[in-house]
Amino acid sequence: MNNKTLAIIKPDAVRDNYIGEIITLITKAGFKVKAMKMMQLTTDVAKAFYAVHKERPFYNDLVEYMTSGPCVPIALEKENAVEDYRKLIGATDPAEAAEGTVRKLYAKSKAFNAVHGSDSDANAEIEISFFFSKEELINNYPA
Ligand code: ATP
Ligand code: MG
DSSP, X not given: OOSEEEEEEOHHHHHTTOHHHHHHHHHHTTOEEEEEOOBOOOHHHHHHHTGGGTTSTTHHHHHHXXXXXXXXEEEEEOTTHHHHHHHHXXXXXXXXXXXXXXXXXXXXXXXXXXXXXXXSHHHHHHHHHHHOOHHHHSSOSOO
C-alpha cells in the first residue's frame, strides 16, 4: 500500500475557517478524498493517536491542542500519497516550510501547525483505521 495517507485539519485551522481552502489545495494537488469527518477528540483519543510522542516534552501540550476544538480527519488517496502529501503541507515548523505549502500559508507555529500527515505507508494504514471503519472506507469514491 503506497497510495493512501491520513490528513487532519487541526483545531487551529478549523477555528480560523480554513477547512475549505486546505481541502482545495489538497484536491488541486491530485488527492481524492476517500473518507472525511469533523469530530472533537477526547483526551484519551488524542493521547492514543499521538502515543508515539508520549516521551516528548511537548506531548501534553500537543494533546491539549488537539482537543481544543473540532478537527477534520481525511483519508486521502493518490499515487505516492505519503510523500506527496508531506511535500504539499511543508515542514513541521511553518518558518521552515516552503512557499505555497499548507503550513506556510495557514500554520501559526511549530506547535500550532494547521495539519497532520502520516509519515509512512505503515502509519498511514494504522492512522486511517484509527479514524475510519471499514464501512466508511469502501465503495464511497470513484475508481
Ligand atoms: P504531524 O505528525 O502532525 O503531521 P510532523 O510529522 O511534521 O507533524 P511530528 O514530529 O510528528 O511532526 O510532531 C507531531 C506534532 O507535534 C507536530 O505536528 C506539532 O503539532 C507538534 N510538535 C512537534 N514538535 C514540537 C515542538 N518542538 N514543540 C511543540 N509542538 C511540537
Ligand atoms: Mg508526525
